[in-house]
Amino acid sequence: MNINMTLIGQSIAFMVFVWFCMKYIWPPIMNALEQRKKTIADGLAAAERGKRERELGKQRATEVIKEAKGKAVEVIASAEKRGAEIVEQAKTDAKLEGERIITAAYAEIEQEAQRAREALRTEVAALATAGAEQILGKEIDTAAHAQMLDELATQL
Amino acid sequence: MASETLTSTAYIKHHLQNLTFGVHPDGSWGLARGAQEAREMGFWAIHLDTMFWSVFLGVVFLWLFRKAAKRATSDTPSGFLNFVEWVVEFIDDNVRGSFSGKNDMVAPLALTLFVWILLQNTMDLVPVDWIPLTTQKIAALFGADPHHVYMKVVPTTDPNATFGMSFAVFGLMLYYSLKIKGPLGFAAELTMQPFAAKNPALKMLFLPVNLFLEGIGLLSKPVSLSLRLFGNLFAGEMIFILIALLFSGGVILGLLGGGHGAPRTLRRTFQSHLKLQIRRKKWKQHCSTLPVRSCWAWPVSVWVSVLACWAHGSSKALPVSRSFCRCFAPSSLS
Numbered sequence: 086m087n088i089n090m091t092l093i094g095q096s097i098a099f100m101v102f103v104w105f106c107m108k109y110i111w112p113p114i115m116n117a118l119e120q121r122k123k124t125i126a127d128g129l130a131a132a133e134r135g136k137r138e139r140e141l142g143k144q145r146a147t148e149v150i151k152e153a154k155g156k157a158v159e160v161i162a163s164a165e166k167r168g169a170e171i172v173e174q175a176k177t178d179a180k181l182e183g184e185r186i187i188t189a190a191y192a193e194i195e196q197e198a199q200r201a202r203e204a205l206r207t208e209v210a211a212l213a214t215a216g217a218e219q220i221l222g223k224e225i226d227t228a229a230h231a232q233m234l235d236e237l238a239t240q241l
Numbered sequence: 242m243a244s245e246t247l248t249s250t251a252y253i254k255h256h257l258q259n260l261t262f263g264v265h266p267d268g269s270w271g272l273a274r275g276a277q278e279a280r281e282m283g284f285w286a287i288h289l290d291t292m293f294w295s296v297f298l299g300v301v302f303l304w305l306f307r308k309a310a311k312r313a314t315s316d317t318p319s320g321f322l323n324f325v326e327w328v329v330e331f332i333d334d335n336v337r338g339s340f341s342g343k344n345d346m347v348a349p350l351a352l353t354l355f356v357w358i359l360l361q362n363t364m365d366l367v368p369v370d371w372i373p374l375t376t377q378k379i380a381a382l383f384g385a386d387p388h389h390v391y392m393k394v395v396p397t398t399d400p401n402a403t404f405g406m407s408f409a410v411f412g413l414m415l416y417y418s419l420k421i422k423g424p425l426g427f428a429a430e431l432t433m434q435p436f437a438a439k440n441p442a443l444k445m446l447f448l449p450v451n452l453f454l455e456g457i458g459l460l461s462k463p464v465s466l467s468l469r470l471f472g473n474l475f476a477g478e479m480i481f482i483l484i485a486l487l488f489s490g491g492v493i494l495g496l497l498g499g500g501h502g503a504p505r506t507l508r509r510t511f512q513s514h515l516k517l518q519i520r521r522k523k524w525k526q527h528c529s530t531l532p533v534r535s536c537w538a539w540p541v542s543v544w545v546s547v548l549a550c551w552a553h554g555s556s557k558a559l560p561v562s563r564s565f566c567r568c569f570a571p572s573s574l575s
Contacts, residue, residue, distance in 0.1 A: 087280055088401060089263065091288040095295060095396075095405025096412075102299045102357060103409075107349035110303065113310040114329045115348075120315035 210238045249486055256369060256482050258391040259288040259399060274389040288399055295396035298360040299353075306356070328356065344417065354406065361397045362474060369481045397474040400467065407463035414462075431455045 214234065254276065261273040263286025272289075273279035279286065309325035318326055332352045372394045377387035396402040418427050435454065436447040 087261075087282075087286070088404070089261075089282070089284050089286040089288070091259075091286075091291050091399065091401035092405045092408070094287060094292050095402045096409040098292070098296050098299060099353070099357075099406050099409045102303060103346070103350050103353045105303050106306070106353045107346055110306045110310045111329070111349040111352065113313045114306075114326060115333070117313035117315050117318075118326060118330065124315055 206238045210234050213237060252486060253479075253482055255388075255391065256373070256393070256478075259393050260290040260391045261286045262289050263287060272389075274386075288393075288401060290391065290393050291396045291399040291402055294364060294394055295357075295361060295402055298364070298396070299357055302353070302356045302360055306352075328352070346413070346417075350410070350413070354410075358397060358406075358470065361395060361402070362477075364395045365474065365477055365481060367394060369478070369485045395474060395478055397470055398478045400471045403467035403471040403474075404463070406470075407467035410466075411463040431459070 258276050258279065261279040261282060262271070263273065263279075263282035264270055265273075265278065266281050273282055273286070305321070306325055309322045312322055313326075329352060332355055333348055336348045336351050373390075373392040376392040377390045380390040381387045393399065418430075422430065432448045432451045432455070433444070434451060436451055438444050438447055
């Protein structure tokens with residue numbers, strides 16, 4: 086148990102070991118550890134982000150679906166309303182059209198009747214003239230008696 | 242073999258003697274053939290066994306860890322790399338716990354200290370006679386007197402090894418102290434505290450007191466740490482030698498306990514079956530004289546004590562390397 090040069094030898098050996106460890110062992114292992122730590126942290130962060138994004142997407146999807154549903158209900162309601170309106174409109178139109186047709190028909194009938202009456206009147210005048218001629222045995226000057234005949238015709 | 246004629250004291254002394262190479266008083270170089278000659282060599286001698294085993298273990302450590310460091314990736318580690326990373330992280334945590342400054346050297350230093358001391362202490366686990374007896378046999382083949390061939394396999398039981406380590410750490414500590422704080426800052430740290438004063442006269446008065454107190458604190462660090470490690474391991478080694486002496490009777494116990502009488506009993510083991518039976522009877526008689534009657538209780542108790550001693554010795558590796566780190570603690574490096 087003497088203190089001798091072994092002391093110095095041990096010191097030098099130890100220094101060399103520490104230097105080697107500091108140069109060639111510690112940095113690569115620490116680097117690998119740091120890198121792995123970073124990779125894992127990144128992975129976890131990405132997972133977290135993905136989770137949050139999925140959550141957001143889910144939320145957005147729910148919102149969109151809800152909105153779509155609301156819109157659909159609205160569309161259906163408005164369509165129903167519109168349909169009812171159209172039906173109503175059609176009814177009114179049809180009624181009006183019917184009335185119009187009826188009015189026109191009446192007018193035509195009236196016109197026809199007027200025309201028939203006119204024809205009849207002329208006929209009657211001719212008949213009357215012919216009768217009178219027969220009766221009188223002579224020709225009636227149509228021109229001379231036109232006024233009288235017209236008066237007659239109007240009286241008919 | 243000389244073991245038959247050895248007394249217990251001689252056996253212990255033989256085990257505590259390093260293989261010393263140095264200058265004899267007459268001026269010639271050579272191996273010391275005994276404690277007396279080793280002492281006479283003085284400072285200009287070197288313990289070949291301590292140097293060999295410590296450097297060998299250091300190289301083993303560096304080789305293993307370098308192999309792992311080359312394979313280190315950020316992918317999933319496997320096998321040995323996993324173990325190495327576990328050790329490195331353990332050291333890193335410990336260093337971060339006791340040293341908050343930024344220095345690239347402290348953590349590798351702690352790792353080297355920890356693994357090296359642990360490996361050196363683990364040499365304690367090799368039964369105390371295996372390597373010395375093998376060395377003696379080999380030396381005898383080359384014509385040396387086996388009785389003068391010494392081999393101490395646990396380097397940390399040599400104060401030269403522990404002091405060598407602590408002086409190296411101490412030197413590094415001084416170097417970094419001077420580098421970071423500057424000569425004036427370092428001097429101020431040694432002389433301006435713990436007693437501080439505003440008054441210049443008082444300051445001068447306190448200076449020698451502070452220097453005395455701080456100087457003791459500074460110098461006691463390497464001495465106390467290395468003595469602590471040496472003391473623990475020396476005591477452990479002593480226990481192993483005593484165990485080996487205690488179990489010099491039988492082959493199993495001899496091998497487990499260290500095998501002081503191993504050569505003799507091994508020779509017997511290879512004798513005839515009949516003789517073996519006789520030996521067994523003798524062995525039983527021998528057992529009945531021991532405090533514990535059961536033959537099997539002994540190996541178990543030996544191994545328990547062996548493991549306990551090793552755990553005790555190894556458990557010193559961490560506190561000691563931690564304390565070495567603490568030399569770099571903020572108080573001395575801030």
